[in-house]
Amino acid sequence: MRKTTEKILEAAQGRFWEYAEVGFGDIEFSEEVAAACRANYCGNYGKCWQCPPNVGTPEEQKKRFSAYPQAFVFTTKHDVEDSFDIEGMAAARVEHERVEDMIRPALPEGSVVLGAGGCNVCEKCAYPEPCRFPEKARSSVEACGINVVSLAKTAKIHYTNGENTVTYFTLVFLGANET
Numbered sequence: 612m613r614k615t616t617e618k619i620l621e622a623a624q625g626r627f628w629e630y631a632e633v634g635f636g637d638i639e640f641s642e643e644v645a646a647a648c649r650a651n652y653c654g655n656y657g658k659c660w661q662c663p664p665n666v667g668t669p670e671e672q673k674k675r676f677s678a679y680p681q682a683f684v685f686t687t688k689h690d691v692e693d694s695f696d697i698e699g700m701a702a703a704r705v706e707h708e709r710v711e712d713m714i715r716p717a718l719p720e721g722s723v724v725l726g727a728g729g730c731n732v733c734e735k736c737a738y739p740e741p742c743r744f745p746e747k748a749r750s751s752v753e754a755c756g757i758n759v760v761s762l763a764k765t766a767k768i769h770y771t772n773g774e775n776t777v778t779y780f781t782l783v784f785l786g787a788n789e790t
């Protein structure tokens with residue numbers, strides 16, 4: 612186990628459901644994921660600085676992250692009432708992001724954290740005006756064109772965890788002084 616992983620696990624205080632060390636080669640940047648974003652089921656396409664097309668193509672993201680040979684992925688699992696429990700899912704996302712924030716101090720400098728869903732720092736994104744909080748803005752795994760299903764398979768962690776649960780993913784590209 613990498614020293615960085617030990618530090619991350621310590622910072623997470625047992626809040627992960629599953630986790631794995633992965634390498635850049637384990638991560639698939641997919642035009643299909645970009646196409647799903649273009650279909651705009653979430654309504655954020657072209658409306659947020661941290662969502663497509665403003666973040667660039669999967670090919671551009673692949674080039675960007677090729678400078679990060681090592682990465683770390685974790686999930687949190689949450690109970691919800693049913694698949695229509697939007698409030699429960701939103702609360703679960705807040706909980707997931709709390710765990711994400713817990714591990715940030717343990718990450719090597721220069722790490723990039725990709726979480727779940729679009730940036731939710733502001734109630735309404737400032738786009739096309741300049742981002743209000745570039746230091747706080749949250750980017751997501753899917754927005755960068757990363758195929759989470761194939762990542763879960765490669766990392767040997769579960770993409771879903773049963774009826775009436777929601778599972779959120781965070782992928783961290785680890786900074787250069789990772790050990």
Ligand code: SF4
Nearest residue numbers: 730733736737742743
């Ligand atoms: S921090 Fe605010 S303005 Fe910046 S990307 Fe996020 S939601 Fe948009």
